[in-house]
Amino acid sequence: MYIDTYIAIPLWVFAIFGFFCFLVRTYITIDVYKRKKHGIYTLIISVKNQEEAIEGIVRGFIVKAGLDSTEEKLLDIVLLDFDSTDKTPKVLEKLANDYSVVKVIRPEDLPAYIKTP
Numbered sequence: 001m002y003i004d005t006y007i008a009i010p011l012w013v014f015a016i017f018g019f020f021c022f023l024v025r026t027y028i029t030i031d032v033y034k035r036k037k038h039g040i041y042t043l044i045i046s047v048k049n050q051e052e053a054i055e056g057i058v059r060g061f062i063v064k065a066g067l068d069s070t071e072e073k074l075l076d077i078v079l080l081d082f083d084s085t086d087k088t089p090k091v092l093e094k095l096a097n098d099y100s101v102v103k104v105i106r107p108e109d110l111p112a113y114i115k116t117p
Contacts, residue, residue: 042075042076043061045057045077047088048081048084049086049088050088051084051086054079054091058099062077077101077103078103078105079096080105080107081105089104
């Protein structure tokens with residue numbers, strides 16, 4: 001009778017330990033998946049008076065990277081407008097409305113997007 005108890009106790013300990021490891025692995029996998037959805041890379045493009053070129057550059061990059069507003073965001077594109085005097089701000093806002101991965105900011109807001117490890 002005592003031999004059965006000595007065998008049952010280690011088996012229960014290993015079962016509980018295995019279940020705990022399973023929970024930890026599941027949490028880590030979910031955490032990694034959530035990080036991938038929130039963006040891994042940020043592309044920062046500075047713009048000043050580039051109304052003819054910037055739309056083609058950004059749209060071309062999005063098409064080549066395979067991004068659109070419905071897929072998981074593996075990349076964020078931040079467009080910095082350095083006080084353009086032409087129609088560049090309107091073009092940038094149009095891009096931001098068309099794609100969820102595009103954000104338009106001013107240079108003074110840039111430190112909020114730069115993350116240090």
